Amino acid sequence: MTHSCQLRIPPDTAELARARAELAEALLAGGFPADLVPRVLIAIDEALTNIIEHGQCTAGTIDIVCVVEPAQCTITIQDQGRAFDPRQAPAVDIQEHVAAGRSGGLGLHLMRRIMDVIDYHHEAGKGNRLTMIKHA
DSSP: OOEEEEEEEOSOGGGHHHHHHHHHHHHHHTTOOTTTHHHHHHHHHHHHHHHHHHSOOOSSOEEEEEEEETTEEEEEEEEOSOOOOGGGSOOOOHHHHHHTTOOSOOHHHHHHHHOSEEEEEEETTTEEEEEEEEEO
């Protein structure tokens, strides 16, 4: 059985708690394993935070679609911010990162470690579409 939800939020970090709560409910309602839900929420939160804070997404909305099956969830996030392909960003060396005293900048690293698939597409006039898939 497939369960889905759609959520539209303004580009404001104050909306992240509401997005997490609604997406957690959708993941659980769709039968996705409860022990994986917190990890998926971290990846979603990091993606949304990056879009809001670094994507210069200051206008319009961020649209999130969550499609859940017991063996897989697919999260699609669309925004009108600056184009940025996370697949092209270099991997983070955690030990070097910590040694340099950096406290942020691990969002993409976490997304890559948590999710099984990360796909990105930018189309002029339509914005960015980030798709993340997690297998159960």
